[in-house]
Structure formats: structure tokens, C-alpha cells
Amino acid sequence: MSLSMDEGVDYTAYRRFFLFKTVIPAFVFPTVTVAFLARLLFHNTLSWPATILLQIASVPLWNTIRSTYSDFRHTQEAKRLGAVEPPKVVGKWPGNIDIMLAMFKSAKTKYFHDYIDTLFEEHSSHTVNTRLLWGNQIWTRDEGVVKYVLATGFEKFGKGQRIKMNMETFLGSGIFNRDGDTWRSHRAMARPFFAKERISDFEYFEEHAAHTLSVLRGVGDSAVDVQDLFARFTLDTASSFLFGSNIDTLSLPLPKAGEAVMGPKGSAIEGEFGEFASAFESAQQVIIERSRFGVAWPVVELFGDRTLQYVQAIRNFLDPMVKRALDEKQKAKAAGIEKHAEDTNFLDYLATNTDDPEMIRFELLNILLASRDTTACLLTYTIYLLAQYPEVLARVREEALNACPPGQVPTYESLRHLKYMRAVLNETLRLFPPVPGNGRASVGVASAIPPSPASPDQRPIYVPPYTGVIYSPLLLHRRKDLWGPDADEFDPDRWIDKRVDRMVKNPLMFVPFNAGPRICLGQQFALNEASFFLVRLFQEYDRFELTPEYQPAGSIPPDSWKTEGRGRAKIEKVWPASALTLYVKGGLWVRFGRAAA
Numbered sequence: 001m002s003l004s005m006d007e008g009v010d011y012t013a014y015r016r017f018f019l020f021k022t023v024i025p026a027f028v029f030p031t032v033t034v035a036f037l038a039r040l041l042f043h044n045t046l047s048w049p050a051t052i053l054l055q056i057a058s059v060p061l062w063n064t065i066r067s068t069y070s071d072f073r074h075t076q077e078a079k080r081l082g083a084v085e086p087p088k089v090v091g092k093w094p095g096n097i098d099i100m101l102a103m104f105k106s107a108k109t110k111y112f113h114d115y116i117d118t119l120f121e122e123h124s125s126h127t128v129n130t131r132l133l134w135g136n137q138i139w140t141r142d143e144g145v146v147k148y149v150l151a152t153g154f155e156k157f158g159k160g161q162r163i164k165m166n167m168e169t170f171l172g173s174g175i176f177n178r179d180g181d182t183w184r185s186h187r188a189m190a191r192p193f194f195a196k197e198r199i200s201d202f203e204y205f206e207e208h209a210a211h212t213l214s215v216l217r218g219v220g221d222s223a224v225d226v227q228d229l230f231a232r233f234t235l236d237t238a239s240s241f242l243f244g245s246n247i248d249t250l251s252l253p254l255p256k257a258g259e260a261v262m263g264p265k266g267s268a269i270e271g272e273f274g275e276f277a278s279a280f281e282s283a284q285q286v287i288i289e290r291s292r293f294g295v296a297w298p299v300v301e302l303f304g305d306r307t308l309q310y311v312q313a314i315r316n317f318l319d320p321m322v323k324r325a326l327d328e329k330q331k332a333k334a335a336g337i338e339k340h341a342e343d344t345n346f347l348d349y350l351a352t353n354t355d356d357p358e359m360i361r362f363e364l365l366n367i368l369l370a371s372r373d374t375t376a377c378l379l380t381y382t383i384y385l386l387a388q389y390p391e392v393l394a395r396v397r398e399e400a401l402n403a404c405p406p407g408q409v410p411t412y413e414s415l416r417h418l419k420y421m422r423a424v425l426n427e428t429l430r431l432f433p434p435v436p437g438n439g440r441a442s443v444g445v446a447s448a449i450p451p452s453p454a455s456p457d458q459r460p461i462y463v464p465p466y467t468g469v470i471y472s473p474l475l476l477h478r479r480k481d482l483w484g485p486d487a488d489e490f491d492p493d494r495w496i497d498k499r500v501d502r503m504v505k506n507p508l509m510f511v512p513f514n515a516g517p518r519i520c521l522g523q524q525f526a527l528n529e530a531s532f533f534l535v536r537l538f539q540e541y542d543r544f545e546l547t548p549e550y551q552p553a554g555s556i557p558p559d560s561w562k563t564e565g566r567g568r569a570k571i572e573k574v575w576p577a578s579a580l581t582l583y584v585k586g587g588l589w590v591r592f593g594r595a596a597a
Ligand code: HEM
Pocket: 175, 176, 187, 190, 366, 367, 370, 371, 372, 374, 375, 378, 433, 434, 435, 438, 439, 512, 513, 514, 517, 518, 519, 520, 521, 522, 523, 525, 526, 527
């Protein structure tokens, strides 16, 4: 591909170019050719309905020919490399359209990634090629493939043009949305900010955790949607440490127990979130809808980019702050004052590194996106699990209170030794990884991926060039051959007793924070934030109770999951769903019981 977005080409032009590159050879070429041939061969004697029928038929026919030819070449190439191709899913309809429809249907009605899980089972393979619309699309829960794509074969895979195109106006040149040298320079710039000294300062956590607990006190014996509450806690915390200013969503009215209706994710929120916060959420929503349309979304937005209005609102909020930070830097420089990077927020830190306001704005947005829903998800599912395992709650609470009795503010030192707390968080991240599905695309070279020791076939696995590889941390984290027959159960002790050896020998079987050169920069920050909040919560509360009676209609798993469901579907009390990050459908309604003083 000659156009690359890393070189700053006009994004709209790129979007159209990409569309034409997909649509013309697949649809326009065969239909136009048929029209032309009909004229040439039948001299206008063919009726127009007959011509249209022929044109419709030409699409699958032509694409089957095209894909058969390219399959043949890939098979030759795989042989040459001594590799096997992952099993190809063979549907009933051309282009595996029936498989695609079944996937959509399953995503609406069944457990998360259930359909792809059945494909792995049916093909007795941890990697399959779904062959949607005649193209290669590889899905995997094989830790060997994940290791290669993220780490050992890092140079051969990138985020891919499709993901970049989807996110471009929203995330721009930020760290999330670039490969190669541009990404490398962003990473180098951001990394020092996450150094241990800086992230061991818990002032921000304390301010917003205290606010969250005061909100909880106001809820009293009623129930609260903790998913909504934690989204506010993590957003306010992130805004403080990123921009140095509190968006203060915790002060806005909460959804009320028993009155909540289903919003796009959890329960819909009444009242106005700040303009910035709601624009940020809406832009994310557009990104998610685009990913549902697959390659076809540029058709829907051919004449207008749906993120632009939100991007404008985001700019209205951020640009004055960015300008102020850059001005202050100039003033300090003129006065001969050197600012110390340690005592700044991320915005000021970035301003000491660059004069480019656009770069600063995009970097702030990227890190806000990375930090917020992920950490809220970890906290939400931790509460979900602790509510069902009172003995685990009692144990983790006791450990926390020994290190940090009520009234005392947790410190870096006091959190560092909470071993069981870390096991609880690891076990939650295993069963409910906040990024439950993720992907990369191969660049212009084919790969022969070395098989993992656990792989049934010990030959390398072939991946063609320019091919999407989607991996499911959620399914990988629940594989019984890796984790044992009790893989579906919540058991933090597996991180402490001898079962942990499996993990030590095969670390890529656990990838909630990704792996390799692009591993999450905020891992320690997130674990600190979550542990900090939980210790504060344990200091005041000792009983957590799920309140299904308050879940909005349509958010409780259907009865069929208990009887026909597989794996955790049989036992799940809530409906895990994903919108880039994992969440609980309808929110997670919980009642907290205060500990006796
Ligand atoms: C439990 C919480 C979190 C989880 C599970 C998590 C998970 C992840 C994952 C899976 C990725 C890889 C995304 C990809 O490249 O495909 C990632 C990247 C990243 N995360 Fe996190 N994250 C969490 C919290 C945070 C926080 C709190 C921050 C910042 C304060 C953060 C900053 C980043 C950044 C900057 C990247 C991009 C790294 C790069 O591309 O080089 N994350 N995270």
C-alpha cells in the first residue's frame, strides 16, 4: 500500500482511497464487467432484470475465483516455509456470510466470544481462519501465536490501517494509534512519566476515593450501580493527574436504584456530564459502532465524519489548557526558572517535552482512553466476584486492614506487601480481562509462527501478509489445558499455591496488560489505583451484596444460558459485554453493608 497514515496524509482522502481499494475490485469490477459483456455479446437483447441477476451472481463468483487463486499461492508459500495453515471455517453461503450472521447473532444473545469458542472446539484448534467475505481473518486463543504477534515477531505486525482509520480523527497521532517510529517516539516521551517515584504519590487517589466513599455513604442501605460510580472515580482521577483539573463527575446525580433504564453501556445517566466528558463518551461510541460495521463503515460516513462534532467539543475543552501550559513554560523559561518534571501533571510534563499543541492534545486523549474504562472494569468485576465469595472478601479485607487500619491512608509501602490482594486482582483480570479481545495486522510479509509447547500440532503456523489476527485474552485465560480443569472458577489461591508454576513457565498465558514492546504503560498505576480504592472501601464496608432486583430489564442473562450455555455462561449472574473494553450490561447494582466500628 503506497499511502500510509503515519506520513500525515489527508485523512478524508485516505478514507475514500481505502474504501475504493476494497470496493472496486470486489464489487464494482465484476458488475461493470458483466454489464459491458452483456452489451457486447447480446447487443442489448438481454432484459435488464436478467442483466441485474447476472451482475448479482457475478459478485460471489468473481470473489471466489480471486480468493481461490490467492489461497493457492498462500498454500504454496506455507509449504515452502514448512508451516501449516490454521483450519479454515467453511460456511454454507458464499463468503461465509452465514458465519458472519451467526457471529452477530451470538454477540447479541450468547456469552461473550461464545461463537468463536465453538469454532475453536469444532476445528480442534486454538487458531482458526474465519474467511469472512472471502478474506483471511485469523482468530486465536493460542499463547504461542499471541507471543509471536506481540513480542517475538513484533516487527511483522502492527495496529493495521483499519484500526488507525477508524480512530484517526479522535485519537490522531497519539501513542495508541501509531506504529513504527512515530509510536516509538511517543512511547519514549510518555514512559518517564510512569516511573515508580511518580506513580507512588497517591494524593490524587485519596482525593477522589474520599469523594467516592462520601457518595456511597449518601446511598445508605439502597443499592448503587458501581460500574457507573467507578467510571466517575477513574475519570475524575485521570483528569486530575492528566490535566491537573478535576472534571468532577462524582458530584453529578447518580442513576437511582429501581429507576434505571438501559443506556448504551450501563444504566443511562441523568443530568449533564460535563460537555467534555460526554463528548469523549460519544466519540468512543462512534468508534465502537464503526467497528461493528467492519470494513463497510466508510460507506456510512462517506459524506461526513461522525466523530467531528465531538472532536470539536473535546478541542474546546483541551486546547485552552494546552495553550496555558505552553505559555507558562515560555514564561518560566524567560524568567530563568527550571520546572521539575516530578511535581507536574501529565499535561505540564508533556509541555516540557514538546511545543506542538496537537501532539499534546492527542497524547492526553490517548492516555485518558487507555486509563479510564480499563481500571473501572477491573474494580467493577472485583466487586462482582467478592460479592459472591464472602470468604475471599473476609481474607483480602483482613490482609488490607492489618496493613492499613481504618482511618489510615494507604501508602505505596503499605500496598506493596498485599500479596492476597494482588492475587485477587490477578484472578479478576484472568477471568474478566478489561480488554477481552484485541488484534493486530501483519505487514507485507508472511509469518511462520513457532508452535507453543501446548499446541496439538507441532508445526509452525502460517499467517499470510496483510492479515488481521484477533486474539481473545478472555478465552486464552480460561483454557482448561493451560489453567487446569477448574479454569472457569474464581480461586485467587491459584496465584499463591503451586499452580502458579504453570504461569511462571508460560507467562504469555496471562496477558491482561498485553505483552512485548507495547505492554501497558499504566499497569502499576492501575494496580495501585485499584488496590488503594479497595483498601479504603474495606475500611468502611465488610458486606457486598448483588441486587439483581435492580438490574434494568434485559440486562440479566437469559435462562437458556444456565441450561445450554458453556463454561461460565452457566453460572454468570450478570451479562459481560464488550465495547473496546469489557463491561457489565445494565451496570452492576450492589448493596454495601457497613462494618461495625
Ligand atoms: C486494569 C487496567 C488496565 C488494563 C487492563 C490495561 C490494558 C492495556 C492493554 C491490553 C494495552 C494494549 C493495547 C494495544 O496496544 O492493543 C494497554 C496499552 C496502554 N495502556 Fe493500559 N491498561 C490499564 C490501565 C492503564 C492506565 C491506568 C494507564 C495510564 C495511566 C494505561 C496506559 C496505557 C498506554 C499509554 C498504553 C499504550 C502503550 C503502547 O501502545 O505503547 N493503561 N493497556
